[in-house]
Amino acid sequence: MDRNEIENLIARVALRDRAAFEQLYDRVSAKLFGVCLRVLNKRAAAEDAMQDTFVKIWKNADRYNANGLSPMTWLITIARNTAIDRLRARKKGHQDIDTPGFELVAPGPNPEQAAVASSEALRLSGCLDTLEQDRGNAIRGAYLDGETYADLADRFGVPLNTMRTWLRRGLIALRECMSQ
Amino acid sequence: MTDQTEFPDNDDIHAAELVLGLASDDDRTAGRRRMATDPTFAAHVVFWQERLAAMADSIDPVAPPARLKQRMLAQVFPAKRVSILERVWLWQGISVAALLFAGYLGVQLLTINTQPNQQPAVLAAQLVSDTGPLQVLAVIEPVSHEIALRRIAGEARADRSLELWAILPGQAPISLGVLPDSETARILVPAALRSQAAQFTLAITDEPLGGSPTGGPTGDVLAAGPMTTL
Incomplete structure (x- = not known):
């Protein structure tokens, strides 16, 4: 578009x-x-x-x-x-x-952050794929399906705190990958 | 107790959780409030919003049913029963005149029970064209019988003038005068026409400098619109 x-x-x-x-x-x-x-x-x-x-x-x-x-x-x-x-x-x-x-x-001092091309989609999916599969899927599930920590913990059959730790680590890895 | 030192926790993660919708209701409220006041935190949120929105690229577009657009437009632009004040707001280009008159009308409404037929109507027209840029708003003030005009877009062609005409059904256009170069203008409605103002269609034509030499329009119609009751 x-x-x-x-x-x-x-x-x-x-x-x-x-x-x-x-x-x-x-x-x-x-x-x-x-x-x-x-x-x-x-x-x-x-x-x-x-x-x-x-x-x-x-x-x-x-x-x-x-x-x-x-x-x-x-x-x-x-x-x-x-x-x-x-x-x-x-x-x-x-x-x-x-x-x-x-x-x-x-209003923030970061206009460059808005200048993101649609190639970002490829990059994001590439970065999500570098995560451990479950973590990538959990982040996708949260964004695309509106799943909460509780939903995700349920789906992956892990305790809530484990889910939270997992996903947060996934986010840190994702941030690193996308900032490269 | 889990090992808290191993538990990743910083503003960037809070921002990501906020964007993903993983934050608890309370954290979400707090996070949204913080974004409005803390540009650094807001920058984290924008980073994640922008990056994660790329996930929507994988979602195929689906055409919504046509009735949805109609339903939505009906909500955003309620067609009927718009209050006088909202209409006045829509006509904010001429807001001073309109607001003054709304006040006047308010007084009139108070007496409406005893004098049901004495309520004067505010007449307004939006002069536009399908082909050109000229857009002018016009309101007739019933007390002074002046047409208050505001040019919203467009202007006279080089070395030409804009002339305003009143058109009544079955009659030749009657010149109301040449418009000044300014954005706003006031033009008195001739006494003989005042009682028929509600039937006016107003039109603006392109004329030689100083106005039509013939008494009738000679150039292109640049914008026109019928009077409506405000």
Whole structure:
């Protein structure tokens, strides 16, 4: 996807440009719906998450510039977090759709971090593959399926603290691999 | 007790756990708050958000059903029953005039029970074009009978003027005057036309400097829009 195009659309959405908002929807909704479906696994729930996602995008577009993320990362993060909030709420039996669903970042001194190419996907998957298989899978499960430490400990049949230690070591190794 | 010295723990890991959604509810709340105030911690979070979002590359796009877009748009842009204040906000380009009038209208609404037909309507138009950049907002102030105009985008062509016209059904356009170069302008509605202002379509045409020499429009229509009740 063309980064500049998406960025321009978000900037216009921040100015309350409805046409730009609809264009942005047409451009990215399939990707974001894929993400919501992946996390929630149910079409009806994924549709609800999509609706919340775009309401958030509309309301928070003016904060996009401050957070230092690339535009697709920002959009995917909102969709994923909104879907995960719904997943957790489903488990807890209530819903809280008022939280922004994504982390608002203080304007920081690190613009270079936003300049990440899509080759990053290859690098990430390469780095995940260098981890011990279980750790890589645990990190994937947390990100893509919204699994918690408790879910993961269950799935891998290890005590919670062991899971936590494992995964944290995995994250340190991942950080090293990706920082190279 | 596990061996705590072996237990990896630092800001970078907390940031990664926050992004992955592994943090407990309390840690999550605290983490989000910290991000808003601590740029160094926020940088860790951005690092992980950006890197881990690459995992979404493996997810195939799935076209959502068409009704979802309609449903979402209906939520974001509630079409009917928009409050006066929200409408005034939408027209913030002319906010001072509109807000003043909202105050006036508030007074009128208080008396509405005794004088049900005395409530004046605020008329507004958004002048746009499918082909050109010119965009102008217009509001008719019912007390002063002035059209308050604000140019949002576009401008007169080089060495040409913009002229404003009122068009009534079945009639030739009536010139309301040449617009100044400034972004805002006020133009008095001629007394003879005031009672029909709600039927106006406003249009702006491209004319020779100083305005049309013929009394009728001679150039391209650069923007137009019908009056609506605000």
